Amino acid sequence: MTTRATVIGVGHYLPDRVVENSEFTTGLEGMTDHPIVLETSDEWIRARSGIERRHFAAPGQMTSDLATRAARAALADAGIEPDDLDAIVLATSTADLTFPSAATMVQAELGMTRGFAFDVQAVCAGFVYALSNANALILSGQAKRVLVIGAETFSRIMDWTDRGTCVLFGDGAGALILEARDGDGTVDDRGILSCDLNSDGRFRDILYVDGGTSTGDTGFLRMEGKEVFRHAVEKLASTATKSMEKAGITSDKIDWVVPHQANIRIIAGTAKKLGLPMDRVVTTVQDHGNTSAASIPLALSVGKARGQIKPGDVVVTEAIGGGLAWGSVLLRW
Numbered sequence: 001m002t003t004r005a006t007v008i009g010v011g012h013y014l015p016d017r018v019v020e021n022s023e024f025t026t027g028l029e030g031m032t033d034h035p036i037v038l039e040t041s042d043e044w045i046r047a048r049s050g051i052e053r054r055h056f057a058a059p060g061q062m063t064s065d066l067a068t069r070a071a072r073a074a075l076a077d078a079g080i081e082p083d084d085l086d087a088i089v090l091a092t093s094t095a096d097l098t099f100p101s102a103a104t105m106v107q108a109e110l111g112m113t114r115g116f117a118f119d120v121q122a123v124c125a126g127f128v129y130a131l132s133n134a135n136a137l138i139l140s141g142q143a144k145r146v147l148v149i150g151a152e153t154f155s156r157i158m159d160w161t162d163r164g165t166c167v168l169f170g171d172g173a174g175a176l177i178l179e180a181r182d183g184d185g186t187v188d189d190r191g192i193l194s195c196d197l198n199s200d201g202r203f204r205d206i207l208y209v210d211g212g213t214s215t216g217d218t219g220f221l222r223m224e225g226k227e228v229f230r231h232a233v234e235k236l237a238s239t240a241t242k243s244m245e246k247a248g249i250t251s252d253k254i255d256w257v258v259p260h261q262a263n264i265r266i267i268a269g270t271a272k273k274l275g276l277p278m279d280r281v282v283t284t285v286q287d288h289g290n291t292s293a294a295s296i297p298l299a300l301s302v303g304k305a306r307g308q309i310k311p312g313d314v315v316v317t318e319a320i321g322g323g324l325a326w327g328s329v330l331l332r333w
Contacts, residue, residue, distance in 0.1 A: 004183040004191025005138040005146070007333060009080070011073025012174040012301035013066050014055045014288065021045045021052060024167055030059070031160055038163045045167050050264025054170025054289030056155045062096040063173075064105035067151035070173035070297070071106055074147065078177045082110040085177070086143035088117035089134045091126030091150045091293035093322075094157065095119055098213050106149065115143070122199075123207070124260050124321025126150060126293030127174075131317075131329050132195040138180045149175040150293035157209055159220035168262075169221070170289035174297025187249055190312070190332045194246035196239045197327040203231065207322040228320075232266045235326045237273035240318045243330040251275050253314055258303060260319030261285035261295040270318070282308055292321065309333055 019028065021042040027035035045051055057066065067090055075082065090103035103117035122129040127150035134146040151173035158166040183189030206227040211219015236259065244251065251274050259267050261284050271281050282303040284295070291298060296317050303309040313333045320326035 001182045002185035002189065003139055003180050004189050005135040005178040006181045006191035007176050007331065008179045009074045009078025009177040010175070010297070010301045010304055011070050011077050012172065012298045013069035013073060014172045015057045015061060015066065017056045017058060019054055019056055021167070024163070028160075031155065036160045038167070040163045040167060049168055050285050051168060051289045052286045055172055057153045057171040063092050063094050063151050063153045064096050064102045064109065066153065066171065066173035067092070067102060067106050067149045067175070068109040070151065070175040071110060071147055071149055073301070074175040074177050080145070080177070082112035083114055085112055085145050085147050086115045087134070087137055088112070088115070088147045088149065089120060089130045090117070091120045091122065091130035092152055093121055093123050093126065093292060094153045102151070122293070122321060122325040123323060124262060124290070124292045124295070125319040125323070125325040125327055126321065127296045128317060128319045128327040128329055129197060129325070130293070131192070132197055132327065134178050135192045135195060138178060144180045146178045147175060148178060148297070149173060150295070150297045152292040152294045154221070154290070154292055157218065157221050164225055165221055165223050168290050170291050172288055172291040172294045172298050174294050174299070174301050176297055176300060187247055187332070192329060192331045193249070194243045194330045195327070196242040196246065198235070198239060199323045199325040201323065203324040204322065207324070229263070229266060231324060232262070232320050233269040233273060235320055235324070236266070236270040236318045239326055239328040240270070240274055240316050243316060243328040247330050249314060249330065254316055255280065255313035256303065256309055256315045257281045258296055258299050258315055258317045260321070261288060261299055262290045295319070
């Protein structure tokens with residue numbers, strides 16, 4: 001028998017405030033001391049990203065708050081209690097505080113009095129990294145049930161004068177629960193079948209935040225969009241292919257691609273490179289924008305709710321973010 005980290009529950013949470021593209025041209029309220037008006041348009045944003053709207057956290061609403069709401073939804077979906085968990089792994093680049101980790105804040109809010117919790121920071125690739133770490137905890141026997149969360153409040157690190165970035169990002173959280181279950185060691189097993197992680201620090205200057213604890217300033221997100229796009233499609237297709245090769249699965253056996261929801265052109269370009277039609281790709285970028293580490297678990301939860309992802313389906317997730325960091329996970333739902 002082979003141990004597999006199997007998905008037993010999934011959930012998500014989006015802040016109440018919905019921001020349509022048009023608000024950036026008519027006057028976006030509440031983000032600075034004065035309304036923000038940009039030289040952009042709904043058509044411009046849609047054409048370059050596919051984004052139509054996004055959600056912003058309310059004043060005082062923190063990343064751990066969003067994460068806790070998504071976690072509760074996943075627990076309800078799995079039909080288990082917080083103390084049935086052994087660990088929490090939370091992917092975020094926008095934790096509430098420098099320390100302690102947002103994961104421990106979620107642990108406290110859930111009333112979980114056992115196990116351990118920690119954050120993973122790999123920006124938009126964060127959830128893939130967190131999922132791989134949770135899988136390793138289960139395969140090594142250190143945990144039997146792990147809550148894996150992606151949560152972000154990227155609206156807090158936007159430069160509202162930069163129309164090339166501030167219109168792209170949103171806030172939200174998604175979560176899933178992995179449980180150790182026995183399998184036969186074949187591709188017919190439910191659970192995570194393979195993982196692939198990569199990074200290359202030489203490219204840090206094309207996507208980064210120009211501040212941090214050591215600098216003494218929070219900073220803002222900075223991105224060289226054309227350069228990120230140039231790397232994204234090739235690296236995303238490559239890592240997804242590697243995960244398929246590791247599992248011994250060909251692209252024609254993939255039921256769903258659930259990619260990082262950054263840009264519809266990147267999503268479509270990656271699907272084409274993999275030889276998969278867009279009707280086998282779960283897309284939520286139009287409604288959520290780029291929610292960084294939250295985007296994949298959000299899309300998984302929404303895909304299940306829509307009736308797209310069903311038990312037994314083979315799903316490949318892939319993401320790329322600042323670092324550069326990128327990777328993929330292949331699983332049978």
